[in-house]
Amino acid sequence: MNVKKQLSTGLVSAVLGITLIGGGTYAYFSDSEETNNTFAVGTLDLAVNPTQIISVDNIQPGDSFIRDFELQNNGTLDIGKVLLETSYTVVDAQGDNTEDFGEHIEVEFLYNLDKLDEVIYKTTLAKLQDMKPEVINEKVFEPIFDEEGLPTGEMNDLVVKFHFVDNGKDQNQFQGDSLDLTWTFNAQQTEGEQR
Incomplete structure (x- = not known):
């Protein structure tokens, strides 16, 4: 046999040996299990009635x-x-308003029907419109909810008193006017927790 064939045969034998040894070192017992997991997201659903x-x-x-x-x-x-x-x-019926009608409508948030004289917070519609929702939550809803929020399946009664303030001055500019009020209640979740 010539030297080239002997080297080639030797090299092939060495590679085959290393492959068999290497393959043998990775042989082991194995087993596998599969788990099925679910993340179901909850819902926030705030209703106002009526x-x-x-x-x-x-x-x-x-x-x-x-x-x-x-x-x-x-x-x-x-x-x-x-x-x-x-x-x-x-809606300014006569087109003569020099003041905002909302400044003359006072709003009182009250605790509940059996405590009508206990005012939680009092302001005008004009000021209420300019307030940040977080401030209103702090002044109105936190005292009502006792800082616990509104748990699932629960409801809370709210009482509001609207008052057209008689300021003792000429308010003729508001005759025939109307005010359309929209209140939007936005719910936010409680803090997330480790479970």
Whole structure:
């Protein structure tokens, strides 16, 4: 046999030997199991009942209106905060308004029907519209919810008193006017937790 064939044969034998040895070092027993896992996301579902809190006609300075409504948690997650956004538009019937009608409508948030004289927070619609929702939550909803929020399946009664303030001055500019009020209640979840 010539030297080239001997070297080639030797090299092939060495590679084959290393392969067999290497393959042998990776042989081991094995087993496997599969797990099935699920992440199901909960829901926030805040309901307001009734959806129209107030609708009145022919009001005059000095009139007051007390209305109650419910906030309901119909979701599967606890509600940590309720943020209230206020917006309104005024229809100026005579086109002579020099003041904002919303500055003359006072709003009082009250505890509940058996405590009508206990005011949680009092302001005007104009100021309420300019307030940040987080501030309203702090001043109105935290005292009502006792900082616990609104748990799943629970509801809370709210009472509001609207008052057309008689300021003792000429308020003729508001005759025939109307104010359309929109309250948007936004629910936020509680803090996440380790479970």
